[in-house]
Amino acid sequence: MTHKVATRVINKLGGVRAVSLMLGLSPQAIYRWTWPKENFGGGGLIPHRRQLELMVAARQRGIELTPDDFFPRMPNASEIPSIPEERPND
Numbered sequence: 001m002t003h004k005v006a007t008r009v010i011n012k013l014g015g016v017r018a019v020s021l022m023l024g025l026s027p028q029a030i031y032r033w034t035w036p037k038e039n040f041g042g043g044g045l046i047p048h049r050r051q052l053e054l055m056v057a058a059r060q061r062g063i064e065l066t067p068d069d070f071f072p073r074m075p076n077a078s079e080i081p082s083i084p085e086e087r088p089n090d
Contacts, residue, residue, distance in 0.1 A: 004072075005044055005046065005069075005070060005071065006042060006044050006046050007034050007044065009054065009065070009070065010030060010034070012063065012065065012069065013054065013057075013063060014063075016030045016031060022054065023054070033046050045070075046070055
């Protein structure tokens with residue numbers, strides 16, 4: 001399952017260009033976080049070493065960003081398929 005964490009955080013911080021300026025990285029490096037791992041990307045996740053940098057940069061700009069933003073969202077109860085109860089063998 002491809003996570004959309006990187007896309008969500010990038011958008012929250014103002015887009016690829018804004019994040020690239022915050023970190024001093026190329027826009028291409030930021031886009032790579034959103035690529036699948038099989039395409040040499042981050043699989044939709046932001047590298048750990050960049051997470052704290054982004055939280056500091058967000059705070060300096062008055063943007064609320066927390067550690068929870070770097071994890072995939074848990075599905076709502078209604079989104080989780082029910083598992084049928086197992087019946088003992090008679």
